[in-house]
Structures are given as C-alpha cells and as structure tokens.
Amino acid sequence: MTYHTSIKQQLEQIQQADQGRLRKKILILGAGMAGLAAGYELAQRGHQVQIFEAERSRLGGRVWTRKFKNGQYGELGAMRIPAAHDYTRHYIKLLNLQLRKFINFNETTYRDFEETICRANVAGQTIGDLFDLSQRDRDAIKQENDLDAIYIRMMEDVWSGLDEADKVQLFGHGPLSANLSQLDTSLLQTLRHSADTEDAVRLIGKVTVLDNYWQRSTLMFLREEIEGAFVGLEEIQGGTDLLPQALANAPLPDGTTLQDHIYFSREVYSIEQGNQGITVTFKQEGKLDTATFSYVLCTIPFSVLRRIDIKGLPNGKKIVDAIQGLGYHSATKVLVNCTKRFWELDQQGAIYGGASLSDSIARMTFYPSDNEKEKNQAISNGPGVLLGSYSWGANARRLGALNPPERGEVVVDKIRRFHPQITDYIDPEEPYASIAWDQHPFAAGAFASPSPIDLQMFFPGASQPAGRLFFAGEHLSPYTTWIQGALWSALQAVMQIVKA
Numbered sequence: 001m002t003y004h005t006s007i008k009q010q011l012e013q014i015q016q017a018d019q020g021r022l023r024k025k026i027l028i029l030g031a032g033m034a035g036l037a038a039g040y041e042l043a044q045r046g047h048q049v050q051i052f053e054a055e056r057s058r059l060g061g062r063v064w065t066r067k068f069k070n071g072q073y074g075e076l077g078a079m080r081i082p083a084a085h086d087y088t089r090h091y092i093k094l095l096n097l098q099l100r101k102f103i104n105f106n107e108t109t110y111r112d113f114e115e116t117i118c119r120a121n122v123a124g125q126t127i128g129d130l131f132d133l134s135q136r137d138r139d140a141i142k143q144e145n146d147l148d149a150i151y152i153r154m155m156e157d158v159w160s161g162l163d164e165a166d167k168v169q170l171f172g173h174g175p176l177s178a179n180l181s182q183l184d185t186s187l188l189q190t191l192r193h194s195a196d197t198e199d200a201v202r203l204i205g206k207v208t209v210l211d212n213y214w215q216r217s218t219l220m221f222l223r224e225e226i227e228g229a230f231v232g233l234e235e236i237q238g239g240t241d242l243l244p245q246a247l248a249n250a251p252l253p254d255g256t257t258l259q260d261h262i263y264f265s266r267e268v269y270s271i272e273q274g275n276q277g278i279t280v281t282f283k284q285e286g287k288l289d290t291a292t293f294s295y296v297l298c299t300i301p302f303s304v305l306r307r308i309d310i311k312g313l314p315n316g317k318k319i320v321d322a323i324q325g326l327g328y329h330s331a332t333k334v335l336v337n338c339t340k341r342f343w344e345l346d347q348q349g350a351i352y353g354g355a356s357l358s359d360s361i362a363r364m365t366f367y368p369s370d371n372e373k374e375k376n377q378a379i380s381n382g383p384g385v386l387l388g389s390y391s392w393g394a395n396a397r398r399l400g401a402l403n404p405p406e407r408g409e410v411v412v413d414k415i416r417r418f419h420p421q422i423t424d425y426i427d428p429e430e431p432y433a434s435i436a437w438d439q440h441p442f443a444a445g446a447f448a449s450p451s452p453i454d455l456q457m458f459f460p461g462a463s464q465p466a467g468r469l470f471f472a473g474e475h476l477s478p479y480t481t482w483i484q485g486a487l488w489s490a491l492q493a494v495m496q497i498v499k500a
C-alpha cells in the first residue's frame, strides 16, 4: 500500500497540466537526482532548460560511485533501492539499467557488541543474553532469530494506533493530525515510552544503529516502517551513478541530451528575485558572473543554501526559516579496497553480502552483494571493496574529523576484531577512499533529518514556490534520505512550473 500519488499518475497529471501552455525557459540549480529528473521531464515536454552545477565535472550529487584502478567500486553515497520506491524504479526501468539483490542481512556476518563477538545467526542468544530483556522481547528475538525484532514490534505497536487518514497525512505536507502530532517526538522518547526495560532501548540503539538518530522525529522512522523501506532491496549493477549518468545521456526530442545543457563549475552565490526575473550570481573560473531567468528551480540542499544570499522572496520568511532550521544528519563512509575477497573464502562461514555490525566507531561494515548468486570462486579470489564503515551522527563526525588515511586505519583496526586477516589483503596502491558528507562543500551534510516539530514548522511552507523560484530535493519530501525523495519532489516542482 502506498500513500502517495504514484509516479505514473504524477506524470499523467503533469502532461495534462502542461498541454496548451507556452514553453518556458528554466534555470535549474544543481545536477543531482532532483535537478536531473526535473530537467529531463521539462525538456521532454519541449521546455528549455539549463543546469548550473558547482562540481567541476561530476554530476549525481549524493549519488557517487567511487571506482578503483583494479576495476572494483564502492558507493560513497546512495547504494540500495527498496521495492516500494516507485519513482526511483521508474527511471531505472526507463533507462534500461539492471538491478540485482542487495543483501542487507546475512546470517554469517558478525556482531561485535559489548566486547562480545559472534556470528549474526547466534547473536539473538549470545548478544541478547548480555541485556536485561523481558520474556516477550526474548521470545520475539528467538522467533525472528534477529535482534531487530524488538524494534519492529515496538514500531508496529506505535503505528497500530494510526488510521488510514493519519497515514496519508504522514506522507503529505499538510498540517499533522492529532495522532501524528503526538508522535512527533524524539525516537528515544517514543521507544522509552513503549519499552519493557531500559536495556531493550540500549540494545535497539546498538543493533539498529538508530542510537545515532535518538533525537530525530519518530515520524521519519514510522514512514520507513510503514512503506517497508528495508524490504526488497536491490542495487544497480555497475554502480548507482549509472542512474544520473543515464538520465543525463538520454535523448531529448530536439536531438540533444541533458548533458548538453549542464554547465559545470558554476557555484551559485546568491539568488535574487526582482522585477526583471530571478538573478543568480555564480562563480566561474574565480570570477563572479550573473544570469537572469524568469523561472528558476533550486535543488541545492538547504544545508548549502544556508550560506547563499536569497533576496526578494514574496513568502520568503517561511522558506528562510526552513533553510535556517531544518535538521541535517551526518554520515561518513570509508571504503577499504582489498586484493582478495577473504570474507567470501572463509571456511567457517563464507560471507556474500550483508553487514557486520558493532558498537565501535566503524558501526556498519557492508560486504559486496555481487557474487552472492554465483558464488564464483574466481571472483572470490580476486579483489573486492568492503564498505569498511558506514556511520551516522556523532560517530560520522568523529571519524570524519580524521584525515582520509587515518579514517581508513582506524576502521581497519576495528574490523580486525572479527576479521584478523584483513591487514594482509589491503591494496597497497589504493587502500582507501572515504567521504565525510558534512565536510563536502556542496552537500554540507548527508541528508535532511527532521527533528521533532521540524515537519510541522517547515514543510508546509518550504515546498511551495516563492513567486517563480521553485524548490526541490530530498529535503522537501516525505522520503528524506532516499533518491525517491529527490525524484518525488522534482516532479512536484515540475508540476508547479508547468502550471505557473
């Protein structure tokens, strides 16, 4: 069950609304998924688009596949696509990209909590016994053979109090119902309220890694549970960045591609709405320049927009409040490039995909899913990239504070606890690649992550156009933290633009 307008309906409605109207000339700021999707849909309908992108030559924004010289790759940004994400899947299908299963959970991976290391298939007992849990929590873990079972039960308890109308509102941008307003508190508060023991909350925080999100709004996590954000996960074969690249290279009716309309190295400094249109000041080759357009779509994340001057907005205050106040989350990823996939060759339990989890600063270590189906020994004997660490919140900031080689060394040191052999297999030529998204100048954070009240204060105003200045991006959607959010909001903006 989905609680939003499907992409099919949305595209049909755009088509209808656009019929018989004048073609427009639109400047799009940002060549991430939102900017590219909006540009593609507008250009398909004969509108003229130009895209200004701050990066020197890379498009895709927070979709970023890092390729190593040995032919392997890892994802610095988006990596998995849930079954329910119809907007993302629409473009994957349209552009003929191939998907394969993304293994999120795998019984042979490790759990390393409270100084105790075991495989995931026995963690229910081995790790569960270290915590003071009620009998019903122990039963839930035993039944599912998964420590996450307590969290899922609690979230189901919370959402069982919502009716269908609440759920529709949860995926919209209107005012929240009384039921939803009550749940717009921190995740920690909600879990403490419904937990049988304090230790149950500690355990959940560690094994779901949600302790890095304790202060964020419960509504974000309810959305993910209700839509099944971790069900039916798949990944794009060859790397997630094939998606933005394919979108940029797809043919347009006038014989060009979107790529022909992207202007790189144009970092936007200010946006001003005046009588003549919207004037954008940007830096190019060290010099400031300006361009004035009647219609501008801004997909720059609010975390970056915070340092850009925006003037002359008719309903500016609400948007400015959102730009200033919307919470963003931190994430750091550290890739470890290995000469051999030693984890797939483990005689005691080969690991094909999934993640080892720990309470060390590394938190989540993901293994590639690409050899899970074939279990091809030749591939296992060859190189592979571990997502050595995917961390959020304070862990991400602390790891991100180190210089890139040190991040790699710290992560390997933690992984050595359950993979002592790892140091023998790190590629000496190109050992690591990492990104601390907070420090990236054109992201300044990983993704929007609303705190309690943010959804009520900021979203109704921020997603509306300010005159002929339109906004889109994952931060303006009910699917923050996902590509689906960027695409969903892009099509909302396309609808607003064609109607304007």
Ligand SMILES: Cc1cc2nc3c(=O)[nH]c(=O)nc-3n(C[C@H](O)[C@H](O)[C@H](O)COP(=O)(O)OP(=O)(O)OC[C@H]3O[C@@H](n4cnc5c(N)ncnc54)[C@H](O)[C@@H]3O)c2cc1C
Pocket: 029, 030, 031, 032, 033, 034, 035, 052, 053, 054, 055, 059, 060, 061, 062, 063, 076, 077, 078, 079, 080, 081, 266, 267, 268, 269, 299, 300, 301, 304, 331, 332, 333, 437, 441, 442, 443, 445, 446, 447, 472, 473, 474, 475, 480, 481, 482, 483, 484, 485, 486
């Ligand atoms: C670590 C991480 C893991 C993720 N994992 C997943 C996942 O598994 N699955 C999933 O679906 N999603 C995932 N996401 C989320 C997904 O990547 C984003 O939601 C989506 O890519 C955001 O697209 P966007 O267009 O809104 O923003 P962006 O991708 O940030 O695009 C904005 C663009 O604007 C440009 N820009 C910024 N400032 C300026 C300026 N001043 N002037 C001009 N241009 C500028 C940027 O360079 C960028 O190209 C993840 C994100 C991160 C960071």
